[in-house]
Amino acid sequence: MIAPELIKDCILRPSIVTSLSQKQLSDLVIVLRQQKLLATFAVLAQEQQVFEDLPEQTKRHLLNALVVVSRQNEQVTVEALRIKDILSETSEFVVFLKGAAYSLAKLPLSKGRIYSDIDVLVEEKNIKQCEQALVLDGWAYTEISDYDDMYYRKWAHEIPPMQHITRGTSIDVHHNIIPVVSKDSPKVAKLVPYIQTRADGIQVLNPEMQFVHSAVHLFRNEEYKTALRDLFDLYFMLVSQEQSFIEDVLEVAKDVGFLYETGLALYFINHTLGFNCSDVLITHALGEKSKFRVWLDISIFSRIFVPTHPLIQHSKHATAHFFAMLRGHFIKMPIGLLIYHISMKSFRGIVTKIMGEHFFTPEDSKSQGLK
Amino acid sequence: MQEFQLNTSPFVFQISTNVPMVVENAKRIYKSHFLTEKDFRASVDYHLSLTYTGGIRRLTKSQVTFKCDDREPFKPLPANQAFAMLEWGMNWTVALHEFQHVIIHSAVLAKDGKAILFPAPPGSGKSTLTAYLANHGWRLLSDEMALITPYELNVTPFVRAICLKNASINLCKQWFPDLAYSDTAFATHKGDVAHMAPSDNSLACAREQARVVGVVFPNYDKSLFLDIYELDKANAFMQFANNAFNFNLLGTLGFDTATALIENAFLYEIHYNNVEEVERFLSERITNT
Amino acid sequence: MHPFSDNSGVTFFNTVNMDITTSFIDTDAFMAILDGTRLADDDQMQHIETLIDKGILTKAKDDL
Numbered sequence: 206m207i208a209p210e211l212i213k214d215c216i217l218r219p220s221i222v223t224s225l226s227q228k229q230l231s232d233l234v235i236v237l238r239q240q241k242l243l244a245t246f247a248v249l250a251q252e253q254q255v256f257e258d259l260p261e262q263t264k265r266h267l268l269n270a271l272v273v274v275s276r277q278n279e280q281v282t283v284e285a286l287r288i289k290d291i292l293s294e295t296s297e298f299v300v301f302l303k304g305a306a307y308s309l310a311k312l313p314l315s316k317g318r319i320y321s322d323i324d325v326l327v328e329e330k331n332i333k334q335c336e337q338a339l340v341l342d343g344w345a346y347t348e349i350s351d352y353d354d355m356y357y358r359k360w361a362h363e364i365p366p367m368q369h370i371t372r373g374t375s376i377d378v379h380h381n382i383i384p385v386v387s388k389d390s391p392k393v394a395k396l397v398p399y400i401q402t403r404a405d406g407i408q409v410l411n412p413e414m415q416f417v418h419s420a421v422h423l424f425r426n427e428e429y430k431t432a433l434r435d436l437f438d439l440y441f442m443l444v445s446q447e448q449s450f451i452e453d454v455l456e457v458a459k460d461v462g463f464l465y466e467t468g469l470a471l472y473f474i475n476h477t478l479g480f481n482c483s484d485v486l487i488t489h490a491l492g493e494k495s496k497f498r499v500w501l502d503i504s505i506f507s508r509i510f511v512p513t514h515p516l517i518q519h520s521k522h523a524t525a526h527f528f529a530m531l532r533g534h535f536i537k538m539p540i541g542l543l544i545y546h547i548s549m550k551s552f553r554g555i556v557t558k559i560m561g562e563h564f565f566t567p568e569d570s571k572s573q574g575l576k
Numbered sequence: 577m578q579e580f581q582l583n584t585s586p587f588v589f590q591i592s593t594n595v596p597m598v599v600e601n602a603k604r605i606y607k608s609h610f611l612t613e614k615d616f617r618a619s620v621d622y623h624l625s626l627t628y629t630g631g632i633r634r635l636t637k638s639q640v641t642f643k644c645d646d647r648e649p650f651k652p653l654p655a656n657q658a659f660a661m662l663e664w665g666m667n668w669t670v671a672l673h674e675f676q677h678v679i680i681h682s683a684v685l686a687k688d689g690k691a692i693l694f695p696a697p698p699g700s701g702k703s704t705l706t707a708y709l710a711n712h713g714w715r716l717l718s719d720e721m722a723l724i725t726p727y728e729l730n731v732t733p734f735v736r737a738i739c740l741k742n743a744s745i746n747l748c749k750q751w752f753p754d755l756a757y758s759d760t761a762f763a764t765h766k767g768d769v770a771h772m773a774p775s776d777n778s779l780a781c782a783r784e785q786a787r788v789v790g791v792v793f794p795n796y797d798k799s800l801f802l803d804i805y806e807l808d809k810a811n812a813f814m815q816f817a818n819n820a821f822n823f824n825l826l827g828t829l830g831f832d833t834a835t836a837l838i839e840n841a842f843l844y845e846i847h848y849n850n851v852e853e854v855e856r857f858l859s860e861r862i863t864n865t
Numbered sequence: 866m867h868p869f870s871d872n873s874g875v876t877f878f879n880t881v882n883m884d885i886t887t888s889f890i891d892t893d894a895f896m897a898i899l900d901g902t903r904l905a906d907d908d909q910m911q912h913i914e915t916l917i918d919k920g921i922l923t924k925a926k927d928d929l
Contacts, residue, residue, distance in 0.1 A: 228618040235623050238673075239645040262619050265676055272675035276825050283881050372882070430646065515592070516623070810874025814887045817876075824883045831878040831885065835867040 206518045207232045209511045213478060216246055216437060219255045227260065232516045234266045240512050241434045244270040245317035274319050281308045281323070284374055285407050288325060291342050292378075295334035296327035298408055300400055302379070302418060306409040307438070310401075314441035322366060322375035329380035329393060336364050336378070343370045382418055395461050413450070413457040416442050420470035421463050424506065432509040439470050440478050451482055455490055465493045469502060477510045577627075581611040581620065582666075584736055585782040586723070587674075588617050589666060592625040593658075595640055601659040601758040605737045605773045622669050626662050628655065644669045657761040660769045663737060667720050670734070671821040677723035677732060678833045679821040684717035684731050685709045686786035690862050691731050693722050693791045693841075695819035698766060701796025701848075704744040707772055708851040711752050713859070716778035717786060721821065726829050729788045729837055735778050737771035745770045789865045790842040791816060792858070802854060803847040812843040868892040877921045886919055888912045 207229055215222050215233060222230060237243040247267035250256040256264065285301055292299045301309050304320025327335050344367040368375045381393055399414035410418055416439060423435045443450065451471065458467035468490025474480045475487065491499050578599050582589045584606070593599060603610045611617065622644060629639045629652050639652040642665040649668050653661050671679055682695035683706040696702040703719060710716040717733040724731055737758065740748055745760060745768060756773035793807070793815055807815075816834060817823065823830040842861065848854050868875045875895055876887040888895075890912040897903035898913065905913060916922040 226618070231619040231621075235620065235645075260619070262621070266621070266673075269673055269675045272825055276827065279827075280881075808873030809869035809871050810876065810887050810889050813869070813876055814885075817885050817887075823885070827883065828878060828880055831867075835869075835876065839870055 206516060207236065209517050212236060212240060212242070212512050212517075213433060213437075213510075216242060216249065217478060219246065219249045219253050222250075223255060223258050230260065230263055234263055236512060236514045236516055238266070238270070239514055241319055241431050242317075242437065243267070244274040244319050245314075245434075245437065247271050248274075248317035270319075274317055277319060278308050278315060281305055282405075282407070284323060284372075285309055286405065287342075288323065288376065289407055291338050292325065292327055292335050293406070295331045295338055298326070298328065298397065298400055300326040300396075300408045300410060302326055302382075302410070303422065306415060309403070309407055310409045310412070310415070312412075312415075312442065313445045314438060318438065322377050324377045324379060326379050326382070326393070326396075332364060332378070332380045339367055339376070339378070344368065344376060345370050347375065382421060399457065399461075412442065412446065413454045414461070416454045416470075417458045417461060417463050417467050420458075420467045424466045424469055424502075429509040430513075433512055436470075436473055436477060436510055440474050440480060443474060443480065443482070451486060455486060458490070464490050468493070469506065472503065473506065473510065476507070579613060581616055582606055583609045583611055583617060584666075584734065586732055586734065587621045587670060588619065589669075590616075590620045590623050591662065592623070592627070593662075594627050595655060595658045597655075597759060598626050598658045598662055601771070602662070604756045605758055605771055607756075607773070607776075607779075609779060622673070624662070624665055624669065626658055626665070653764070654761075656759070657764050657769070659758050659771065660739070660761045660764060663739060663771060666736070670721065674723075675822060675825055676726075678726055678823075678826060678830045680722040680724065680816065680834075681720065681819040681821055682722040683719050684722045684733075684786075685714040686717055686731075687714050687859065687862050689784075689786050690789045690865060691717060691786035692858060692862065693731075693788060694794055695722075695791065695816055696794050698741070699796075700794050701744070702794050703738055703740055704747065704796070705794050705851055705854060707738050707740065707744070707748045708751065709855060709858075710738065710775055710778060711755070712855055714855075715781055715786070716774050722788075724788070724833060724837065725785075726826070726833050727836065728833075729840060730785045731788055732785055733778070733782045735774045735782045737773060740770050740772055742767045748772055788837055788841055789862065790844070790858075791838070792843075793845045794854075795845065795847045796849065797847045798849045800847045801850055802857065804857065805845045805847075807843040807845050809838050809843065813838045868896065877916070877919075879919075879921065884919070886916065886921060888916060 211221075211229075211233060215237075222233065225233065234243065237246050243266065247256075247270050250259065250267060256267065259267070285305065289299045300306075302324040304315075304318055305323040305325075307315040307318055308320075347366050347368045364378050366375055366377050382396070396410070396414065399411045400408050401411050402408050409415070419435065419439055419442070423432065423439070454467060455464065458464045468487055471482045471487045471490065475482050475484075494502075577592050577594050578596075579590065579592050580599060580602060582591065582602060591598070591602070625643045626640055627643075629641050638655040640655050640658045640661060641648060641652045642650055642661050644665065649672075650661065650664070680693065680695055682693045683702055684691055684693055685706065686692070694702050694706065706716065706719050716735060716738070717731055719736060719738040721734060722731050723734055740757075745757075748755075749757060752772075755775075758771040760768055760770040762768050791812060793812075797803075813835065816838060820830060820834065823834075842865065846854060846857075866875060866877050869892060872892045874887055874889040875892055876885060878885055890909055894903065894905075894909060895912075898905045898909060913922065917924065
């Protein structure tokens with residue numbers, strides 16, 4: 206068993222792992238892999254001369270993680286160029302987001318950042334054509350339930366995830382950075398000034414907007430399993446920049462209407478990861494909302510950054526994921542939709558508890574029919 | 577929930593399960609390499625779980641699910657396939673995470689430190705042949721995956737149970753009545769499946785590498801006693817590369833290792849209905865290498 | 866690229882998309898065709914055109 210703090214501490218100060226026992230080190234590798242932070246740790250361990258002092262078995266796992274991440278960084282441009290070629294015929298802009306964008310923008314953090322799909326932002330008015338263009342190019346929907354499909358199409362900001370039938374690459378096409386049904390959903394036009402275009406035509410958001418987007422994504426998500434990794438993304442974006450970067454980020458955040466989320470991000474980078482961003486700036490950014498709202502958010506979110514794994518000695522944070530999910534929904538959708546979505550999810554929750562987790566999978570209903 | 581470890585060199589797996597048949601079968605098959613808590617190794621490579629999917633359905637039609645970290649690569653399967661699912665799950669885990677070796681979907685058997693790879697699709701009789709050879713003077717290095725050291729022609733053993741299908745289950749039980757077998761899982765997506773314990777000798781030598789000298793593509797054909805074709809290198813390479821697990825991630829390193837291996841190995845395609853003849857041929861061929 | 870020593874063919878590895886393409890063309894003949902010391906027959910030309918389609922071979926400028 207290892208303490209939850211060890212996960213973040215070993216990323217912040219890799220040298221501490223040299224004092225761990227064999228068992229602790231083995232547990233740490235397994236938890237880092239589950240948290241999608243193993244490659245990040247591997248890069249830091251190499252850069253800070255910790256790697257050579259590690260046991261062979263640990264080194265092997267770190268090298269394995271590095272193989273995946275370096276292959277990904279090599280391949281992403283090729284894949285991005287193909288996607289750009291297909292989608293740019295139907296959309297004014299084709300902007301890569303999150304993990305793929307960090308690689309394409311060659312951010313220092315991308316050396317250890319794995320991602321399982323490529324996120325791309327296109328124009329809303331042409332989303333249907335984009336979808337068709339992808340289908341023609343050999344992209345197919347990955348298996349999801351009808352309910353999720355409806356959620357994606359009707360309320361969320363994406364068409365369902367797709368996968369290329371021969372190359373296996375997964376893609377998530379977005380037409381906004383948060384669900385379109387939210388009242389505070391920004392016009393994508395507002396993002397256009399922050400798009401950067403490389404010489405080869407590949408587009409990403411500029412570093413300031415990338416930070417804002419990551420912050421929004423972190424706090425408005427429903428999925429917090431890799432929240433610590435997402436917070437580290439933001440942390441590494443900051444540490445690789447000048448001091449004035451934070452002020453530029455806040456200007457951008459204000460312009461696109463996400464000052465509060467950006468403030469929360471800075472708050473947690475300070476409090477959870479021990480960064481020293483000016484309190485004045487954080488207070489200013491959080492000042493948008495009531496003191497109660499800030500208190501509520503901080504108490505909910507402070508627990509999502511504690512990783513969950515059977516090898517971690519837990520405190521009482523398990524329920525925070527649920528609260529955070531509720532909140533993720535709450536701020537994304539108008540209230541009428543909210544009730545439908547949540548009750549639908551909880552109905553499924555009950556059914557799965559009674560009927561077994563995979564009751565809804567198509568494969569399952571087929572095999573039931575046979576018997 | 578029960579915890580046990582499988583010390584299948586070079587990897588140690590720790591498995592959590594609430595399915596009693598998984599524990600019973602693992603113990604029967606892996607013997608002294610099945611570890612209970614008092615003998616646990618401190619360093620573990622992968623934590624896996626195999627659990628009932630739960631709910632009322634468990635009373636009528638119980639299913640099990642496999643997980644590695646938070647990932648669930650397979651659909652749940654009927655509970656009688658739980659041990660087979662663990663075996664498949666261990667293969668999936670290694671194929672997905674290990675890049676220090678070029679991994680080929682292939683059986684590996686060795687004699688006098690010289691190894692032959694048998695890459696083959698299901699239905700080729702590969703596992704029956706593997707089971708036969710492994711109990712006739714050959715050492716089993718692996719039934720499903722050849723772990724090849726990059727740029728070298730050495731295979732690291734990954735000694736695991738041999739996966740027998742359909743008719744070969746009873747055939748092997750007749751041939752080798754003293755060996756341990758897992759419970760048979762009927763009607764899986766591969767037909768009936770049972771796992772056969774690796775021989776004690778293979779397990780005892782699980783840390784000794786062997787040098788690849790040949791690649792043989794087996795094809796069971798009940799109408800042919802034994803036909804042997806020598807393959808040209810380009811053909812053999814194509815078939816070999818089709819069985820690669822991790823070329824896409826290893827890139828040039830995987831490709832260079834595979835071409836070097838094909839250049840230096842004898843290459844045959846064999847059609848047979850008689851495993852004794854195959855054994856005789858291969859033994860002779862390997863002694864002359 | 867790897868030309869097999871038994872002249873059975875040439876295999877190409879595309880390091881960009883990880884595709885492996887094997888052409889069952891006589892290795893020596895293939896090299897001679899590329900050198901320009903020998904002309905390709907119809908069958909060999911077909912192999913070479915496939916490799917050009919796959920982006921493995923490109924025509925040199927002075928050939929165009």
